[in-house]
Amino acid sequence: MANNDTMMQYFHWNLPADGTLWNQIEREAGNLAAAGITALWLPPPNKGTSGSDVGYGAYDLWDLGEFDQKGSVRTKYGTRAELEAGVRGAHAAGLRVYIDVVFNHKGGADATERVRGTPVNPDNRNQTVGEEREIETWTVFDFPGRGDRYSSLKWRWWHFDAVDYDQLTRSIGTIYRLREKGFDTPVGGEFGNYDYLLFADIDMDSEEARADLHAWGEWIVRTLDVDGFRFDAVKHVRSFFFNEWLDALRRRFPAKAFFSVGEHFTGDPATLGRFLEQTGQRMSLFDFPLFFNLRAVSHGNGSFDMRNLVHNTLVAQSPERAVTFVSNHDVFRHPDRDDVADWFKPLAYAFILLRDQGYPCVFYGDYYGTPERTSHRVVLDALLAARRDHAYGPQQDYFDHENVVGWTRLGDDGHPKAMAVVMSDGPGGDKTLFVDRRNAAFRDITGHITDTITSDGNGSGVFRCNGGSVSVWVEV
Structure with a gap:
């Protein structure tokens, strides 16, 4: 940005x-x-x-x-x-x-209510795996401590499209699509339709x-x-x-x-x-x-x-x-x-x-x-x-080695100092990076390496890092 x-x-x-x-x-x-x-x-x-x-x-x-x-x-x-x-x-x-x-959902309902629901295949929620049946759902949200302050809406089953708990049987894990409801689309495509995640799923058709x-x-x-x-x-x-x-x-x-x-x-x-x-x-x-x-x-x-x-x-x-x-x-x-x-x-x-x-x-x-x-x-x-x-100005990438990679930032009018970054997920190493600064000194602001590195007359320097480490070289 x-x-x-x-x-x-x-x-x-x-x-x-x-x-x-x-x-x-x-x-x-x-x-x-x-x-x-x-x-x-x-x-x-x-x-x-x-x-x-x-x-x-x-x-x-x-x-x-x-x-x-x-x-x-x-x-x-x-x-x-x-x-x-x-x-x-x-x-x-x-x-x-x-x-x-x-x-996506509401949890911690204040009470239960009876409604009919249809069990669906958890691996493909577009498939039903049983007949519609009466279930008891935690979908009553009355907010007794707040009352009607700020909002007067009391949530009921028709504000949701699915739950995964039936109080009647005390069974958890079966996803029930509630009466006359369909899963929202478009949503993630996993499991056929990934509208349902947990608790009482809010129906965006409501x-x-x-x-x-x-x-x-x-x-x-x-x-x-x-x-x-x-x-x-x-x-x-x-x-x-x-x-x-x-x-x-x-x-x-x-x-x-x-x-x-x-x-x-x-x-x-x-x-x-x-x-x-x-x-x-x-x-x-x-x-x-x-x-x-x-x-x-x-x-x-x-x-x-x-x-x-x-x-x-x-x-x-x-x-x-x-x-x-x-x-x-x-x-x-x-x-x-x-x-x-x-x-x-x-x-x-x-x-x-x-x-x-x-x-x-x-x-x-x-x-x-x-x-x-x-x-x-x-x-x-x-x-x-x-x-x-x-970290301003043009960026030049040096992603040319399987373990040691780096990049430079060349600065801008308001941030004139150049920077070179080198990191390795394996042994330590070095890279020749163009910093567009001639004969300029750089230090590692992370403190991982204490030496100073000086760029050459062409504006490049050999910048290094330790094994499994990163060094951020900033123009002194």
Whole structure:
């Protein structure tokens, strides 16, 4: 992006449920802005199935920690007043604020009701596997703590199209399509139709449901003055709904662009491209294909061909719509299986932060660390400063070796210093890189190598890195 914007996902799944995150944002906003962060992605601010719910078990979008519901007034992260203060603090520090939005489902219903439902094949939801029958569903949402404040809609089974639990038989796992309902389209194509994910799946054919979500969008902007959105589970929601929702909000608030990014969990860039087409380029997407490449390198013991690091990725296909990342709240929960290996994270962050393409997102757990995981804050602060101050101008790639790769950034009028990056997933090595600076000294801002390198009279230098490491050489 033109100003080298950098987002931070400001939460992880296992944060303590102590109600302190919103206060932490207010305290930390100035430090984050000084480090080079320009926007914060906050977790779902709504009340979930309990006071410890991360927010994705969305119970009441209209309760931001204001009403005594689901066992507490506050959410996992704090009260509504603390949330508003945190957002004000972020804005005062010059940070934009994006909130996580869950439109796919509702969880934690207040009561059950009887309705007829048809079981479907979980591997092909277009096929029924039994007769329509009476089931008892958790689809009554009365919001007794909030009442009619902000919204008077009480949700019932007809606002949903499917569930996977029948209270009558106490059986979970069978997906029931509710009476006279069909799955929404277009959605992800896995399992025939991937509309249903979990809990009570919102039916985007319901005019009442859509109207409530539209009203909530205007209310949340007026309440928090947010600058954008991260949409959860977009491949499970009718893609055209995002078009109507974003268009209506942008008409209502023409001074705001509302940057938006969707979580479409797939490694296939063609599938991501189709979603971008369906939504008319109205939002960006997280670059899961690049994430899978980074993860493969990190677990490959040097066998991954680094020349292919950017191949078949969203950032290669649609760089203006790619949000690049190294870890997130989901994969962080299963580090040995799902996450980028810890040793490779400095390399991966150098890749997403110091290149021209994509909008990078730094993960809270990697920056601050957790009781179980390492903090990479020292190297991340160095990389963030390099992005803020030096990652500008023409980029020249040197992806010509299976282990040692690099690139240069040649600067611009406002940022005149050149930069060269070299990394290896195997043995250390060097590369001759053109930096367009003659007889200029460069130092490695990561501190991995302490020597100074001087370019030659033709504007090139032999820049190196240690084994399994990255060095970022900046003109002195």
